[in-house]
Amino acid sequence: MxxxxxxxxxxxxxxxxxxxxxxxxxxxxxxxxxxxxxxxxxxxxxxxxxxxxxxxxxxxxxxxxxxxxxxxxxxxxxxxxxxxxxxxxxxxxxxxxLPPYIQKMLIHLQETGNIYGEEPKADIPELPDSDTLFFLGQDARVKGDCKAAILLLQKAGVPFTILRDEPNSGYAMDFMVGAAAETKDMMKKCADVLKPFQRVICYDPADAKVMKREYKEWGIDLVPEVITFTGFLAELIHSGKLQVKKQNLTFTPQDSPLLARDLEEVQPMRDILSACGTVKEMLLYGENTMMAGNLIMNEYMPDVMKKVAANRWVNAKNAGAENVVTQSPAEYILLNAVKPENINLLSLEEAVLACL
Ligand code: SF4
Ligand code: SF4
Incomplete structure (x- = not known):
C-alpha cells in the first residue's frame, strides 16, 4: 500500500x-x-x-x-x-x-455529474445574470429540495443567479478517492466555471468545505469569494437587509461537522436562530457535533446511516428539542427519513422563513 x-x-x-x-x-x-x-x-x-x-x-x-x-x-x-x-x-x-460500490458512484459521477447517476430534479427558476452565484450542489439538486432557500434569497432582495449546468465541486471525489489527479481535475474544472463570478454562496456545507479548504491546499485558483449559505444569511440579518421577527419558538441546531469543525463556523447559525427565537442546545453541539448522516455512505451503508440519524434524534429528544434545525441537505434527508413524530425538523431557511 x-x-x-x-x-x-x-x-x-x-x-x-x-x-x-x-x-x-x-x-x-x-x-x-x-x-x-x-x-x-x-x-x-x-x-x-x-x-x-x-x-x-x-x-x-x-x-x-x-x-x-x-x-x-x-x-x-x-x-x-x-x-x-x-x-x-x-x-x-x-x-x-476500489470496491464495486465506489466504482459505481465514480462511473455515475463521470456520466451524469453526480454520484447517484440521476438527472437533477431541482426546480430552478429563471433568474437574471448576476455576479453572485448560488451554488446548490449535487445533493440539493438531485436528492433534496432547494425551493425554500431560493425563495428566502429572493425575499431578501439579493441579486443572484443559479447555473443550470452546475459543475460538481469535487467533494464526492475527495471523499471517495482523496487527492487523486482526477479529483484535482474536477476541482479545477469547477473553479474555471466559477471564474466570472465575484461571489459564490454555497448552499451545501460539503461544497463550501472543499472550495474553502482543499482548493486552497492544492493550489487551485478560485477567483470568487466563497461564503457559506449560513454565513450569508447571518450577514443579511446582521445588516438589516433581511428582517426577521423573533417568535416564541425554540430551535435546536444540528451543526454540520463540515461547517463546525472543518470551517470552524459555529456562531452564524446561532446568531440567525437567536434572532428568530430561542436556541436550545443538545448534547454534542458546535465543534463537538455528532454527524447525523452522509448521503454518499447512504448509497452503500443505508442501515448504518439510519441508525446514525436515529442516534441524533435521541440526543435531540433528551434535550427536549421542539424544532431541530439543520444546515446540510444530506443531514436533512437522513434525519427526515427516521424523524420521530413529536419533534419538527427544519432546514435553516425554513426556520428563517417562519420568522419573516
Ligand atoms: S484519540 Fe487516540 S485513536 Fe483517536 S485520533 Fe487520537 S491517538 Fe488516534
Ligand atoms: S469519528 Fe469515526 S467516522 Fe468520524 S472521522 Fe473519526 S473514525 Fe471516521
Missing amino acids: QISQKSKQHIDSCRFCWMCHHICPIGNATGLERNTARARALGLSLVARGAVPYSKDMIDNVYECALCGGCVHECVTGWDPVMFTKEARLAAALEGK
Whole structure:
C-alpha cells in the first residue's frame, strides 16, 4: 500500500489508543470495534508493514469512516485518522482495488455529474445574470429540495443567479478517492466555471468545505469569494437587509461537522436562530457535533446511516428539542427519513422563513 511516512506515523500513534472511540458516529451506530479509529489504524499498520495484504475487508473498513473529524477533534495529541483514511482510499484507487460500490458512484459521477447517476430534479427558476452565484450542489439538486432557500434569497432582495449546468465541486471525489489527479481535475474544472463570478454562496456545507479548504491546499485558483449559505444569511440579518421577527419558538441546531469543525463556523447559525427565537442546545453541539448522516455512505451503508440519524434524534429528544434545525441537505434527508413524530425538523431557511 502506498502511504506517506506522515500517515504511517499517525497510524502507529492511533493503533493502540482508545480515547476517541465514544465520539465516532459510525462506531456508535454499529457497536463494532472495527469502526473505531484505533481499529482502522491497527489494520492499516499491518498492511503498511507488509504483514497482511490490503484485502477487500480492510478496504471496506476504510470506506466505513465518514471522515467527519470527530476523532481528530477529540484527539488531545493531535493525530489525524481522517488524513490516513483518505490516503488509504487513494492507495486503494491507485492499486485498482476500489470496491464495486465506489466504482459505481465514480462511473455515475463521470456520466451524469453526480454520484447517484440521476438527472437533477431541482426546480430552478429563471433568474437574471448576476455576479453572485448560488451554488446548490449535487445533493440539493438531485436528492433534496432547494425551493425554500431560493425563495428566502429572493425575499431578501439579493441579486443572484443559479447555473443550470452546475459543475460538481469535487467533494464526492475527495471523499471517495482523496487527492487523486482526477479529483484535482474536477476541482479545477469547477473553479474555471466559477471564474466570472465575484461571489459564490454555497448552499451545501460539503461544497463550501472543499472550495474553502482543499482548493486552497492544492493550489487551485478560485477567483470568487466563497461564503457559506449560513454565513450569508447571518450577514443579511446582521445588516438589516433581511428582517426577521423573533417568535416564541425554540430551535435546536444540528451543526454540520463540515461547517463546525472543518470551517470552524459555529456562531452564524446561532446568531440567525437567536434572532428568530430561542436556541436550545443538545448534547454534542458546535465543534463537538455528532454527524447525523452522509448521503454518499447512504448509497452503500443505508442501515448504518439510519441508525446514525436515529442516534441524533435521541440526543435531540433528551434535550427536549421542539424544532431541530439543520444546515446540510444530506443531514436533512437522513434525519427526515427516521424523524420521530413529536419533534419538527427544519432546514435553516425554513426556520428563517417562519420568522419573516
Ligand atoms: S485520533 Fe487520537 S484519540 Fe483517536 S485513536 Fe488516534 S491517538 Fe487516540
Ligand atoms: S472521522 Fe468520524 S467516522 Fe471516521 S473514525 Fe473519526 S469519528 Fe469515526
